[in-house]
Amino acid sequence: MASQDGLTPPLLRVDGLSVAYGPNEVVRDVGFELGRGKSIALIGESGSGKSTIARAVLRLLPAQGRATGRVAFQGQEILSLPERRFRPLRGKAIGFVPQDPGNALNPVRTIGAQAEEAAALLDERDPRIRRAIILDTFAQVGLDNPQRVYDSYPHQLSGGMLQRVLIGLAVLPRPALLVADEPTSALDVTIQKRILDLLSKLRQELDIGLLLITHDLAIAAERTDAILVLKGGEVQEAGPTARVFASPASAYARKLHADVPALNPDRYAALRDPGFARLKRAAPKIEVSNVTKTFSVDGRNLTAVDNVSFAVPAGTTHALVGESGSGKTTTIRLLLGLDQPDAGGITVAGTPLSGRAPETLREAWRHLQLVYQNPFTSLDPTWKVETLIREPLDRFGIATPKDRADRVREALANVGLGEHLLARKPAALSGGQRQRVAIARALVLKPDVIVLDEPTSALDVSVQADIVGVLLDLQANLGLTYVFVSHDLALVRQLAHSVSVMHRGRIVEHGPVSEIFDRPREAYTRTLLDAIPSGLSAPQPSRRLAEAVA
């Protein structure tokens, strides 16, 4: 890419950048250029080096990381600059919006105390004016009660609010460049859309150059001028967003495109569609009727699940969709018998589960298994894969030891993993392999029903596509019934047959997938649908969304 003109250097120019941890080179010979007020997306899966590049530009690499090559900010080489001379650029010229807002603010200091640090970068002596600027900025990023936010500690605010705070603190000193490292991957889809809208708006208003790190091609396509596709630390493809998105030249970019659920709703149609017929014909495997659960929090009663009913025909997938706090997780805890409902009944395969003591539920659990959200924490790191998968058989005393070994191998083969992994421990597996092990562990008991609690939300888009394929394959071959919990409607459309949309503990809308997607009746459902990144640029916040949320 060439410079815009001979006189002004580009905002950011990266040339031949390589980063190594010891002998391990994680970024190789990467180059790109970002003009003033423009935006570029670095896109790729975990381990592609995209975050490392961002950290190299910010000079926040861990001590053992070594960056070579050239990174020029407004014409000034910054890689070789001593920290003493780079520090004045931090915050003031180069802002940073991190990935997980829940960890990005000091938990033991108030938001205000940390905002003052950002405000100190302005040439403003009067503390009252600095404070007013902070409160203005909070209002500008859409925080309703700036003074309350100022006085709060991070744990008192939601993830979406915290990310607004962080964006506000990053833009407050009016930087020329903003580096945003997956700014929405830890957030719900609806909040994701609002945060991205906010970033786009601020970028245009304040003429900030944006370096956006993301694993989601649809987001990159909506929000940036140029795209750099990375894999294994090397550039696969680079160019204007419209070109890369519409006609990707590299095989890897094409795969990324194919893996985004929002862009390929019918990717698994052949495996999924036979289930639609069962929606009407098959007997219900799961029946949840008028279930209510109330928790007492700080003396207040909170109805987490409010009169919820749904039925799932055998061999189909029912999706529970909603944002954090909508009651999805409580509903599946009730379904699994981990909590007892205050009212209502739950029946799985004809056996009532509600109103029973946990110890009498053991037999029911043989037929009702859970795959947990995060495969990085759900597997005991000191156990071998074989022991992990075999444990349920041991616990239930099923089959002879020799048969158990066979069933472990069978389950492993079902999720598409080779037997050479049996002796490995979770640390030696990738995220996708771990989640496959978690699924095999659920499968080994030959259950009828598997509850999938956001099984792909901790995984990359491309790994997610693999897992979705495995799940649909298993359903087609073994006739499994799934309850699938997700906040991502695009994913739901790819693999579910019927949906219940949950909002504040209630089911606001339910029905077959096609109906919900084609003819949503509720404003809340439309909000969720609007939040799916389409890949088509939509920089203006939709009015319908604003109304629905307000």
Added chain:
Amino acid sequence: MQGAYMNYAAKRLLQAVVVVLLTYVFTFIVVSILPGDPVTNVLRDPQNGFTEAEIAQIVAAQGLDKPIPVQLWHSLSGFVTGDLGVSLRSSRPVSDLIAEVLPSTLRLAGGALAVALVLAMGIAYGARFLPHRFGGAALRALPSLFLSVPSFVIGLLLIHIFGFQLGLFMVIDPNSFWATFFAAVALGIPISAQIAEVLMANLDHEASQDYAAVARARGLRQSKLFFRHLLKPSSLPVVTVIALMVGEVLGNTLITETVFGRTGVGSLIQRSVVTQDLPVLQAIVSLAAVVFAVINLIADLIYPLLDPRVKLVGTAPRRVTTADELPRANA
């Protein structure tokens, strides 16, 4: 929040008082049911020259012929009102004996804690931020070294170097400022090692958190990052460690007092054990219980001030992670 905190503090205070009283009762009962009767043993010591009749008279006057519950009641009500009884050896009130030696010991222990905190913070700061060529990483080895050298060896070394060689203090005047200072250093060094270990581990953890990177990206210099961001969350476990080390500090105080020739609680304990001066020992054990209870009370009262996420539940502080543990009303 204010009301909740005061409520919590009051509950915690009550709990501390109960702990002290129970300790008193426990030591009293243990001493009473032990075989042998130290009181009459002391009185029968031929040096004292009491006749059996006189001994019986003293025993009756002290109420020692009464049933144990009655004795306990007298002793306990005396303890609560500040009357710790009379020493069997010197016939002086125990409270006077303790009042004589306590200030010196408190100066030493307090000084040692101050030395330990400053030293630990210096080591932790240096290990994190000093460049390699100034020995930043080497500082990490210092705590293990400190721990492996007993405090009396350090004490003897300090006396030799600063007392005899440099003449900074007179060994015969153990209460001078410098003598107290170096005694505190000798006592503080092993304590600092444990605090520094915990502090370094927690600083490493906190420094690897996203918020530290974000704060750096906001242009904070290292000293501000350390003092404003990292120190406070890292010091929570330090408070726990200090509270747990009280016993060790008390024990080491006694050794250090001996090495530096100081008159303190240590020498009083030693004398009282040798002479089986039970009222004094009972008072010192109770005093130790009070110190323990007070330090732990202070620690528990500090937690919520250091970390706003600590919830005041019942009488024990507990950290809750709101997002995961509790269902939220709205996101």
